[in-house]
Amino acid sequence: MPRSEFQFLRDLKDHFNLSRIGDDCAVFPKDESHDYLITSDMLVEGIDFKLEWTRPNFIGHKALAVSISDVAAMGGNAVYSLVSLAVPEKLWNDPFLDTFYEGYSGLARKFETELVGGDISRTDGPFTIDSTIIGIVNKGKAVLRSGANPGDSIYVTGPLGGAAGGLKLLESGTVFSGDLESWKSGLLIRQLTPFPANLNSFDSLPTAMIDISDGFSSDLDHICKASGVGARIYADKIPVERRLRGLQLSTEEKLNLALHGGEDFELLFTADTAKVSEYDGFLFEPIGEITDRTGKIEIVTDEDIEPLDIGGFSHF
């Protein structure tokens, strides 16, 4: 049986002794006061987006957003970017590529991220984008996945399941336009033009952090594995995206979208519960806690405590 992409990366890391792989970004030294971060994300038409569901500027925005989110997940700020494109002949026209770059550079300006390089090639296949970001972080302060300690509380920066709800709308034939009801456009925006969260004003708070790209359950599992800990979360604390109400799903279905849907690009982080109170104006409510039961992730519902299914997105 072929390996999953996660297993493949673990094998590669072991085989070639790649100590810097395994977090959202690699860390490398800048100067005495700062480190740099770097991350790349490959987005493929037909797999990660469909042309008929989105717009060229949305694709440009999202390609940058997913990488900025990786930098935010390490506690850094995005400063430089590169974007490499493999472009099919049918899209090699001025409006498409110009509009792509408008979406890309619109978000880049908001984050004061400078496009410094990249490449363009032709392809006989789908439009393929590799987005690379260099971020900056205070020396030694990059937040890793491996820093969670038993007793830490678990937080997320915003509502979950919205991007998955947007995907459901797209799958059912809804097309984004300015005329949609606001809950629909809200969900579609979560899916098509995610806005990366950041915690930079709380920079010594998180003990471990990851951005929610694969899905909350899968990303919490990444933290637990890297930290050698377990976790217990509370179903009634999960911040389920309110706009999901419009989709007429059961409570359980909505919770499942929030737990496993992925692509919300909120940050999932752990913090020392005692330190949280020092942060005046800290708005996040804990949704669970880290335990010493290595590898075990449980969810507490009204009736029961049960193992949490790990069900995020896997390419293979």
Place this chain on the structure above:
Amino acid sequence: MPRSEFQFLRDLKDHFNLSRIGDDCAVFPKDESHDYLITSDMLVEGIDFKLEWTRPNFIGHKALAVSISDVAAMGGNAVYSLVSLAVPEKLWNDPFLDTFYEGYSGLARKFETELVGGDISRTDGPFTIDSTIIGIVNKGKAVLRSGANPGDSIYVTGPLGGAAGGLKLLESGTVFSGDLESWKSGLLIRQLTPFPANLNSFDSLPTAMIDISDGFSSDLDHICKASGVGARIYADKIPVERRLRGLQLSTEEKLNLALHGGEDFELLFTADTAKVSEYDGFLFEPIGEITDRTGKIEIVTDEDIEPLDIGGFSHF
């Protein structure tokens, strides 16, 4: 008419005021004594390589080599790398990907370049690789394309046309194996597993530099455009790859492969002729000189002086 990739990048650079784009790498600050360099190269199956002409380890080698060459073209040393892959289902198997990484990491070890990140995605299209390298260079010493001055001599680090000769062999059905005559395997190696040149032991010599990827004529044109100068080269000084003899081409055909063939990954550079003599053991012979006739590139042959055709590879 759609724009060429070069025109597209120039438009993009102007439109978004991207001052760091236009060299083989972008330069960004490290500390008081060094700068970093960064470059990305997109390689697409069917366009940049064909699976039936090469081997997975050769693809891994070449993906890294082309980016190391960009760093060398700025006078830097490659220190970190990232590789992002879009993998079709048929290649998602252990031997293919492991062998790809063996080729990649074999070259990485030779250059002491550490793989620190990347991404893997599925694709319904061709195998697509984006190779990113971070290099390091002494502060303010990155060699740009724009530094050539009238009167400078023009040099290349090694023979030209070998990679194009290898491509001809592949097109005519030759398959790489250990049993080939040495001129054939030599040409195929130039095409399939290029070894990046470097000039690091002559680090304050080049005034302008580029690596020969598009083709000598095209890359010399890039230097002339960036520097606002012209150039005159001498046909009888062009170091035509000797192994091309085996192909039974006319002298003119061989010269054309050397001038326009591309992918040799030698360095093309300019230097102050007077300073060259200070470098004991400097082995390169000038093949021409930079002139003040902006935009004009001429070639001197036995009979004549004529404008040099600019004929490198363009994706569109």
